[in-house]
Amino acid sequence: MTNTSIDSIYNQVVHVIGKIVKKSPENIVDDHQLIEDLGLDSLLFLDLLAELEAKFGFELSIDDFDPEYFHSVHSTVAFVKDRVQA
Amino acid sequence: MNMTTLKSWLQSHGWNEDAGIYETGSGDVINYVSYRDMIATAEQWAVGWRNELGAGDSPFIALVWMDQSIRSITSLFAVILSGGIPIPLHEYTVPDEVIRIVDWIEPDLIILPDSKLQHIDGELQLEGKYKGYRVIEISGKDQWCFHGEKTTSFEREYSSSQLDQAAIIFLSSGSTGLPKGIMLSDANIMANLMQIQRDVQLEAKDRVLLFKSLGYSSTFTGELLLAMLAGASIYLCSVRHPLELIRFVDKLQISYVCTVPALITALDKNRSWSFPSMGSLRKLLIIGGKAAHNTVQSLLERIPSTQVMIGYGLTEAAPRVCSFILNDVPDKAGAAGLPLDGIVMQIRDEFGEVQPGTTGEIYVQGPNVMLGYYKDEVRSKAVLTEYGLRTNDIGHMDDDGYLYVTGRADNAMNVGGHTLYPESIELVLSIHPMIAEAAVLSIEDAHWGERIIALIVCHQKDNSEQELYSYCQQKLQPAQRPKEIVVVSTIPKTSSGKINRTALKPLYLEVHHDKYVH
Numbered sequence: 001m002t003n004t005s006i007d008s009i010y011n012q013v014v015h016v017i018g019k020i021v022k023k024s025p026e027n028i029v030d031d032h033q034l035i036e037d038l039g040l041d042s043l044l045f046l047d048l049l050a051e052l053e054a055k056f057g058f059e060l061s062i063d064d065f066d067p068e069y070f071h072s073v074h075s076t077v078a079f080v081k082d083r084v085q086a
Numbered sequence: 087m088n089m090t091t092l093k094s095w096l097q098s099h100g101w102n103e104d105a106g107i108y109e110t111g112s113g114d115v116i117n118y119v120s121y122r123d124m125i126a127t128a129e130q131w132a133v134g135w136r137n138e139l140g141a142g143d144s145p146f147i148a149l150v151w152m153d154q155s156i157r158s159i160t161s162l163f164a165v166i167l168s169g170g171i172p173i174p175l176h177e178y179t180v181p182d183e184v185i186r187i188v189d190w191i192e193p194d195l196i197i198l199p200d201s202k203l204q205h206i207d208g209e210l211q212l213e214g215k216y217k218g219y220r221v222i223e224i225s226g227k228d229q230w231c232f233h234g235e236k237t238t239s240f241e242r243e244y245s246s247s248q249l250d251q252a253a254i255i256f257l258s259s260g261s262t263g264l265p266k267g268i269m270l271s272d273a274n275i276m277a278n279l280m281q282i283q284r285d286v287q288l289e290a291k292d293r294v295l296l297f298k299s300l301g302y303s304s305t306f307t308g309e310l311l312l313a314m315l316a317g318a319s320i321y322l323c324s325v326r327h328p329l330e331l332i333r334f335v336d337k338l339q340i341s342y343v344c345t346v347p348a349l350i351t352a353l354d355k356n357r358s359w360s361f362p363s364m365g366s367l368r369k370l371l372i373i374g375g376k377a378a379h380n381t382v383q384s385l386l387e388r389i390p391s392t393q394v395m396i397g398y399g400l401t402e403a404a405p406r407v408c409s410f411i412l413n414d415v416p417d418k419a420g421a422a423g424l425p426l427d428g429i430v431m432q433i434r435d436e437f438g439e440v441q442p443g444t445t446g447e448i449y450v451q452g453p454n455v456m457l458g459y460y461k462d463e464v465r466s467k468a469v470l471t472e473y474g475l476r477t478n479d480i481g482h483m484d485d486d487g488y489l490y491v492t493g494r495a496d497n498a499m500n501v502g503g504h505t506l507y508p509e510s511i512e513l514v515l516s517i518h519p520m521i522a523e524a525a526v527l528s529i530e531d532a533h534w535g536e537r538i539i540a541l542i543v544c545h546q547k548d549n550s551e552q553e554l555y556s557y558c559q560q561k562l563q564p565a566q567r568p569k570e571i572v573v574v575s576t577i578p579k580t581s582s583g584k585i586n587r588t589a590l591k592p593l594y595l596e597v598h599h600d601k602y603v604h
Contacts, residue, residue, distance in 0.1 A: 022555035039556075041178065041564035043502060045326040046352060046533060061358040065330045 009056075009084060013077045016055060020048045030074045038073075045070070052076075058083045091272040092253050093166050096125055102290060102317035107156050110323045113337040117227070119156050121314055125167075127228055128160050132168035135222065138232050139195070145250070146170045146194035147242075149187065151202050152300035153177040154322040157224050159300065159310065161197045166253070170195070173255045173267070176301035181209045182561050187257065190264050190461070192242060193219050200225040248457035248466070255460055256303045258401045259566075261497070261507035263514065267460025268401045270303070277453035278404035279311050281426040285409055286369065286395070288342060290317035293366075295340040297325040303405045304373055309344055318342070328353035332363050341368040346503030347377035348534050354381045354388070364389045371409070373397040374503025375535050376491060379419045382412060398422035398491060402475055404454040407431065408489055421488040422481070428452050432473055433483055439473075445482045447495055449474040497587060499528040499536045504565040508587075511538065511568070514561045520544055520554065525577045526568065527590040539594055540568035543577055572597055 011025070018025040021038045034040040040048065049070075053059060069079045106120035119127075139146060148165045152158045152174045165172040173191060175184065184206060188196065196219055198206070203223050210221065220234035253272040257265035288294070294313040298305045313320045321338050325331050328349050334340060350372055370392050372382070377396070386394055397409035408431065410423035425431045429452035433440050440446045451474030458466035469476045480493040499506050508526035515524035523543040531537035542554075551571060558567045574597060578589035 022552060022559075024552060027552075039559050042324070042326045043534070043564045046328075046348075049327060050352070050533065059356060059358050060327075060329055062329050062333050062336070062363065065327065065333050 009081050010077050012055065013052070013080050014073065016051050017048065017073060017076065020044050020051060028073060030072075030077075032073045033071060034073070034076065035071070052080060056080055056084050058086075092275055093169070093272075095276065096128075096163060096167060099314075101125060101314075105290065105313075105317045105319045107159065107320045107322060108338075109154075109156055110321055110334070110338065113323070113334050115321075115338075117156060119160075124156065124160055125163060128163035128167050131160065131164035131228075131230060134230070135164060135195075136168045138236075139220070140236060143169070144241075147173065147191060147255075148195035148197055149173050149175050149184075149191065149193045151175050151177070151196075151198045153199060153202070154297065154300070154324055155199065156322070157199060157227065160228070161222075161224060162300075165195075165197070171249075171252050171255060173257060174301045174306065175257070176299045176563070178299070178563055179301075180560060180563060181206050183563065185209050186264060188219070191267065192244070195220055195222060197222045197224065199223075244461050246458075246463070249460065251457055252460075254306075256306075256401050257301065259498075259504065259506050259510065261509040263510045266462070266465070268303070269457040269460055270404050271457050274404040274454050274456060275307055275311070277428065278406055279307050279315060281428055281452075281454065282308055282312055282406050283315055284427050285406070286312065286342075286371070288312055288316035288318050288369075292316060292318035292341045292368065293339060294318055294320045294342045295323065295325075295331070295334055295338065296320050297323050297331075297334075298344065298346075303401045304344070304399060307404060308371075308373075308399075308406060313342075325349070329356060329359070332359050335364050335367055339366040341366055342371075343367060343369075344371040344373060346374040347372060347381075348375075348502040350377050350385065351381050352533060354384050361389060361391075365391055367392045369393045369395060371395040371397055373399065373406075375500045376420070376422075382419050383416060386413060386416060396421065396423055398489060400477055400479070402456045402469065402477070403429075403450050403452070404456065406454075407450050407452075410488065418486075418488055420490060421484070422491045423489060424487055425489075426452075429454065430474070431483070431489060433481065434473060440482075442483050442485050442487075445480060445492065448477045448479045448481050448489065448491070450477060451475070499538065501528070501531075501536050501538060501565045502534045504563075506538070506566055511540065511562065511566050512585075514566075515540055515542065515558075518554065518557055520546070520550075523577045525585045525587075525590055527587070527594060529591065529594070537570075538566070538568045540571045541574045541577060541590060541594060541597075542571060543575065544573055 014025045014028050018028055032038055070076050101122035103122055108115045109117035148170045150162050150172050162172050200223050220232055222230050224230050248269050251271045252269040254270050256268045258268055260266040296309050394412040395409055399405035399407045408423035408425045432449040433446040435446040455475045478495045479491050481491040483489055497508050511526045512524045515521055521542050522545050525541045527539050528536035554571050578586040580586045
């Protein structure tokens with residue numbers, strides 16, 4: 001995978017997060033915590049994951065619910081990159 | 087066993103020493119207390135609190151912050167054991183709403199964990215250094231301390247014979263910007279607890295995964311008290327996604343789950359899991375709205391060792407009214423069930439009770455029907471009729487007596503099992519200086535049942551969408567927040583000047599269409 005497409009994944013994931021939490025992507029940074037900084041609640045969490053699944057064409061599995069995933073923008077992007085590259 | 091009051095039941099029940107409550111983080115157990123030890127601690131707290139309050143025999147009202155923790159549950163029981171009336175507050179209640187609730191309820195006591203008090207203490211102190219109430223801060227596993235001046239009087243302006251009989255008050259969404267305070271008696275709670283246990287038949291070997299808010303009567307009576315009565319253990323956790331539910335069930339060998347259709351729909355949509363995942367689950371109860379026909383039928387096949395139950399209820403009925411086991415009658419998918427033992431249901435229209443198959447409004451009679459609404463005798467009289475509790479739900483019964491709920495008589499919406507009123511969201515939106523007028527509607531949503539849309543008329547053309555969304559985040563609970571805020575030039579009205587709600591969806595679709603087609 002090229003750097004360009006990896007950067008594009010970053011931008012797309014941030015765009016999806018922004019759409020869900022109703023914030024402009026330029027106001028979202030890599031180390032933002034999804035819950036504490038961006039106000040992601042349990043209802044939006046399900047929407048976010050459904051949107052990421054639809055956009056990047058993967059299906060989450062039980063093992064994907066490691067507490068390390070989906071706590072920050074950085075970890076969410078890393079997770080999506082991993083799944084897209086797999 | 088003395089079953090007269092909740093308090094006497096808690097005090098005299100022979101608690102199974104081997105059963106209790108587990109706190110879990112990511113599926114690992116991090117804390118445990120047996121029911122016996124928890125009640126003993128609650129008894130100690132109750133004595134200390136009553137002494138500190140100097141309340142004598144006066145009943146007091148306590149708002150109790152309910153996060154998914156042993157100490158919140160202990161606090162709730164301590165209020166009951168000290169003769170107070172607890173009002174459980176949802177963990178997700180936003181600070182602004184807490185203040186509105188405090189102003190309206192006029193509690194004598196507010197009980198909060200230290201973590202929450204840090205966030206909300208400023209707002210509470212703005213109320214005039216805890217105006218007329220005191221705050222108990224719970225820290226660590228079992229430490230508490232009082233804040234605020236000692237109150238000498240526990241007399242309140244509002245009193246009623248119903249309040250005198252109230253054992254607990256649950257807050258439920260209302261249409262006025264304030265929740266409804268649903269007063270339930272000891273008899274209501276104990277009757278519904280027994281009705282539910284006769285229906286569900288939970289056993290001491292069962293493990294209950296409890297993740298719904300403890301601010302709901304369905305969680306309090308239908309899960310917490312039910313598990314305690316059966317001697318089954320409870321695992322407290324937070325579930326954000328259906329796959330997390332499966333993870334918890336498998337890891338903790340859970341045998342009983344009660345959840346809402348939104349989670350079931352998402353669970354069924356995901357094809358990455360298969361039996362024997364969820365194999366430990368003996369019973370799955372779906373409440374809080376109608377699950378799609380094909381979803382529940384698909385679930386029956388995917389979790390063949392699980393009894394899938396469907397239930398219907400409302401807080402005003404303490405809450406469970408009817409249920410059924412779908413495995414026994416799969417052709418009844420879409421129904422809400424048969425009335426529980428001791429409950430009589432009627433479907434009525436303006437001429438009286440209707441025949442099976444005819445649609446009307448659902449009325450409920452039974453020992454579980456509430457005392458009334460706190461500080462709202464007009465509304466209490468309107469729903470507590472000679473035919474029983476008027477539910478505002480519309481439906482019909484089939485020839486076998488199964489209830490089918492098909493709609494609402496008022497404007498209530500259902501988002502992921504939460505009953506919400508557009509009027510209360512409109513009230514909050516209309517206070518924002520940018521907004522001249524607001525109207526709220528819902529449209530069908532594959533995940534949540536319904537999705538909230540706000541149509542707004544702005545004072546100026548320059549408006550910041552993001553400012554409005556962050557305003558909603560501050561002022562509204564998660565389920566109440568609009569997924570979309572759409573600016574329109576005018577809100578359609580009826581000839582009497584009220585919002586024309588039937589015209590809102592066509593207007594939204596028109597604007598939405600224009601936005602995306604051009």
